Amino acid sequence: MNTGKSNQEGRSVAEQTEHNITGWVGQRPGGPKHISRGQTFKILREAEINRVEVFTELVMHPGTVTLTLHKYDPESGSWGPELTKVSTSLTSANDGMWLGFEVPKLHVVKDGTYGLRIESQDSYFGVGEAAGSANRPPIAVGQEWIFSENNPLKAFKYFSLSFKVKAVA
Numbered sequence: 330m331n332t333g334k335s336n337q338e339g340r341s342v343a344e345q346t347e348h349n350i351t352g353w354v355g356q357r358p359g360g361p362k363h364i365s366r367g368q369t370f371k372i373l374r375e376a377e378i379n380r381v382e383v384f385t386e387l388v389m390h391p392g393t394v395t396l397t398l399h400k401y402d403p404e405s406g407s408w409g410p411e412l413t414k415v416s417t418s419l420t421s422a423n424d425g426m427w428l429g430f431e432v433p434k435l436h437v438v439k440d441g442t443y444g445l446r447i448e449s450q451d452s453y454f455g456v457g458e459a460a461g462s463a464n465r466p467p468i469a470v471g472q473e474w475i476f477s478e479n480n481p482l483k484a485f486k487y488f489s490l491s492f493k494v495k496a497v498a
Contacts, residue, residue, distance in 0.1 A: 339380055339495030342437065343370040345468040348457030348491040351386045352473070355453035358390065365448030366456060367408075367474035368490040369401045372441045376496035377434040382427040383447055384457030384491035391420045392452025396430040401444040403470075406484070408444050419452050427493070434497065445492065446476065457491030 345368075356363045381396055395416045400409035415430045437443060447456070459467035467489035475483045 339498050340376070341493055342373050342376045342378060342496045343443075343494040344492060345370070345459060345471075345489045346384075346491055346493065347459040347467060348384055348386070350458045350460050351455035352458045352475075352490070353453065353455055354394070354447055355390070355392070355449040356451075357453055362478045363448075363450070365446055365476045366490060367444055367446040367476060368492055369403070369442060369444040369471040369474070370468065370492070370494065371470040372437045372439055372443060372494075375437065375439045377436055378494055378496050379432055379434050380493075380495040381430045381432055381445055382493040382495070383445075385419070385423045385426060385428045386455035386457050387425075388419055388421045388423050388452070388454045390451075390453040391418075392449050393417070394419045394428065394447055394449045394452060394454075396432075397446045398432065398435065399444045399446070401442045403442050408446075412443075419449070419454060423454075442470070443494075444474070445494070446474070448476070459489045459491065461487045461489070463487065
């Protein structure tokens with residue numbers, strides 16, 4: 330599986346870097362619905378996170394991508410309110426690269442469960458995903474989510490976005 334290369338250093342507090350399929354984010358040209366994706370994950374250690382990265386497979390239409398981070402309750406399956414919201418520009422130069430979001434320092438707790446969501450109103454791009462199985466899920470704790478106008482929430486236990494959550498070194 331491809332893991333890509335990240336150009337930013339920092340200590341990872343949660344990640345899943347494998348990707349063997351592509352998921353789409355944004356407004357498909359001529360398509361009827363807008364799609365955003367999310368990923369829940371467990372934090373490995375208490376930290377101040379300052380960067381989140383997602384792997385972009387293919388940029389079909391450049392634009393602005395927004396990332397939000399949330400506390401996530403695995404017992405009820407509910408996403409909490411936004412803890413932070415940041416945006417970055419996406420260009421065709423991001424094909425096959427890690428797309429970074431600089432996050433104002435956000436304190437996270439060890440073994441806490443959080444969620445990230447990426448969306449775009451003006452771009453359309455493929456993000457790296459890992460497809461697994463019941464015997465080998467791509468991430469031990471967490472799941473990928475799809476949000477759309479026609480289908481508010483779907484979670485997939487055996488799929489995961491390719492992501493990195495990094496802390497101040």
